[in-house]
Amino acid sequence: MRKAAKSRFVLPLGLAIAALLVSHAFAADYYTWNTTSGDWSTAANWTGGEPEDKDNDRSYVDNGGTVAITQSGEVSYLLYFGRSSGTSGHAQMSSGELNVGFQEFVAHSGTGTFTQTGGEHYVGNTLYTGQGSNGTGTYYLKGGLLSPANSHHGLYGTGVVEQTGGTYGGGTITLALYTGNGTFNFGNATSTGTISARSIYVGPISSANRAGSGTFRGWGTVSSTNSLRNSGQVIADGYETDRTLGMTNFSSVINDLDDILQGNGTYAGWYARDHGKLTLPTLTIGSGNSQANWGESAADTTIDLINSMRLEFSNVAGGSLPISLLATDRDDISSLPAVGNDVIGAWDIDGSSFDFGTGSATVTIRYDHLAASATGFGQSGLKLFHLSGSQWVDITGSLDTTNNWITSSAITSFSRFAVASVPEPSTFLLLSVGLLALLVGRRRPR
Numbered sequence: 001m002r003k004a005a006k007s008r009f010v011l012p013l014g015l016a017i018a019a020l021l022v023s024h025a026f027a028a029d030y031y032t033w034n035t036t037s038g039d040w041s042t043a044a045n046w047t048g049g050e051p052e053d054k055d056n057d058r059s060y061v062d063n064g065g066t067v068a069i070t071q072s073g074e075v076s077y078l079l080y081f082g083r084s085s086g087t088s089g090h091a092q093m094s095s096g097e098l099n100v101g102f103q104e105f106v107a108h109s110g111t112g113t114f115t116q117t118g119g120e121h122y123v124g125n126t127l128y129t130g131q132g133s134n135g136t137g138t139y140y141l142k143g144g145l146l147s148p149a150n151s152h153h154g155l156y157g158t159g160v161v162e163q164t165g166g167t168y169g170g171g172t173i174t175l176a177l178y179t180g181n182g183t184f185n186f187g188n189a190t191s192t193g194t195i196s197a198r199s200i201y202v203g204p205i206s207s208a209n210r211a212g213s214g215t216f217r218g219w220g221t222v223s224s225t226n227s228l229r230n231s232g233q234v235i236a237d238g239y240e241t242d243r244t245l246g247m248t249n250f251s252s253v254i255n256d257l258d259d260i261l262q263g264n265g266t267y268a269g270w271y272a273r274d275h276g277k278l279t280l281p282t283l284t285i286g287s288g289n290s291q292a293n294w295g296e297s298a299a300d301t302t303i304d305l306i307n308s309m310r311l312e313f314s315n316v317a318g319g320s321l322p323i324s325l326l327a328t329d330r331d332d333i334s335s336l337p338a339v340g341n342d343v344i345g346a347w348d349i350d351g352s353s354f355d356f357g358t359g360s361a362t363v364t365i366r367y368d369h370l371a372a373s374a375t376g377f378g379q380s381g382l383k384l385f386h387l388s389g390s391q392w393v394d395i396t397g398s399l400d401t402t403n404n405w406i407t408s409s410a411i412t413s414f415s416r417f418a419v420a421s422v423p424e425p426s427t428f429l430l431l432s433v434g435l436l437a438l439l440v441g442r443r444r445p446r
Helices: 002-026 369-373 425-443
Strands: 030-033 037-039 058-061 063-069 074-081 088-093 097-106 111-116 120-129 136-141 145-153 158-163 172-175 181-186 194-197 199-202 213-218 220-224 227-230 233-237 243-246 252-254 269-273 276-279 283-285 288-294 309-316 318-321 323-326 342-349 360-366 382-388 391-394 396-400 405-408 416-421
Touching: 030 063, 058 063, 058 088, 074 088, 074 111, 097 111, 097 136, 120 136, 120 158, 136 145, 145 158, 145 181, 172 181, 172 194, 172 213, 199 213, 199 220, 233 243, 269 323, 283 288, 283 309, 309 318, 342 360, 342 369, 360 416, 382 396, 382 405
Parallel strands: 030 058, 037 063, 058 074, 063 088, 074 097, 088 111, 097 120, 111 136, 120 145, 136 158, 145 172, 158 181, 172 199, 181 213, 194 220, 199 227, 213 233, 220 243, 227 252, 233 269, 243 276
Antiparallel strands: 233 276, 269 276, 276 323, 283 318, 288 309, 309 360, 323 342, 342 416, 360 405, 382 391, 382 416, 396 405
């Protein structure tokens, strides 16, 4: 009897302990920021005390207040700044360490900002800016380390990263993966930062999400060991100083969609402006006959990203080809095709490590049709030029204004190339007559 009685006592106690352990494992503690401004580490600034468990605690900054992060050991499992529509929350991190165990939302459906000037900020799963359709979030990285396992900027809402310093590390960075607007401004007129990411996705990767708009813009070096997927706009911006957006370390360049008009009315592609220069992974060309793409998926036979390029080789010895897209106002461009032409694009193909042998190549460029139309001469007057020595030579072989392609005749050297809108002879004659009449009119005595 005594043994049976003992069994009846132990069983309920064991179940109670097990239930207690299970309930603790799945319990979540909630913490709400309750002051206008103050330090994270001050327990009184949180309803419920300071968050202390990165595996369970949910923390909310929704009252329009600003939390200062200055100490090491700050943690949370989920962290929201502006969780609901109509709410807002902000953070300023100058030092210390913040470790978010799972996900962080710099605006879910409200408005949020996070300004980091120092310290180390880790996110175990995903950092979002502008996650919900009504969300607007901005992350200002000015110093320190930001290292999320992955990040989505503008997933369904509006997400912006402004990086002017510090290091952005971690996994994949996505901009407007679905229907939102995602922008990454890398640097400004005076400074930039460092990016070391696994991959970068710019723009939507599904035809069902073409309403999204992704933009990566700026200058500096982007380090990566994986792919650069561009279905949005990548813009090398020098901010009026000759600078380079270096993206040569990616293992591949991929374009998931064709001929993409983004939700904001811009066309997907590669751009260089205000003294900017864009470099992508170097092409490696084997001997014999082959094809290669710059700025498109390697196997894509139809180039459609603006300012991308397709090269076809015939009986060449081969080698490597670094290629750059150049802003036409760069100081290191000594000349462009003849004065009077409107140059809409310039590229540099470094052929110093390439051997044509007895062969040749052709170059096809997907030109910027909007820039061509804005010249006043339209697309029909486009010409492809090649710098040979000190002279620009017209090497136009064919022009396809339906697909917006311009193709060279066979060439046996590489250097700089440019696409320019050239007025027809009759148009140029009329312009010259008009200019002469204007000069005569100005000289006529009164």
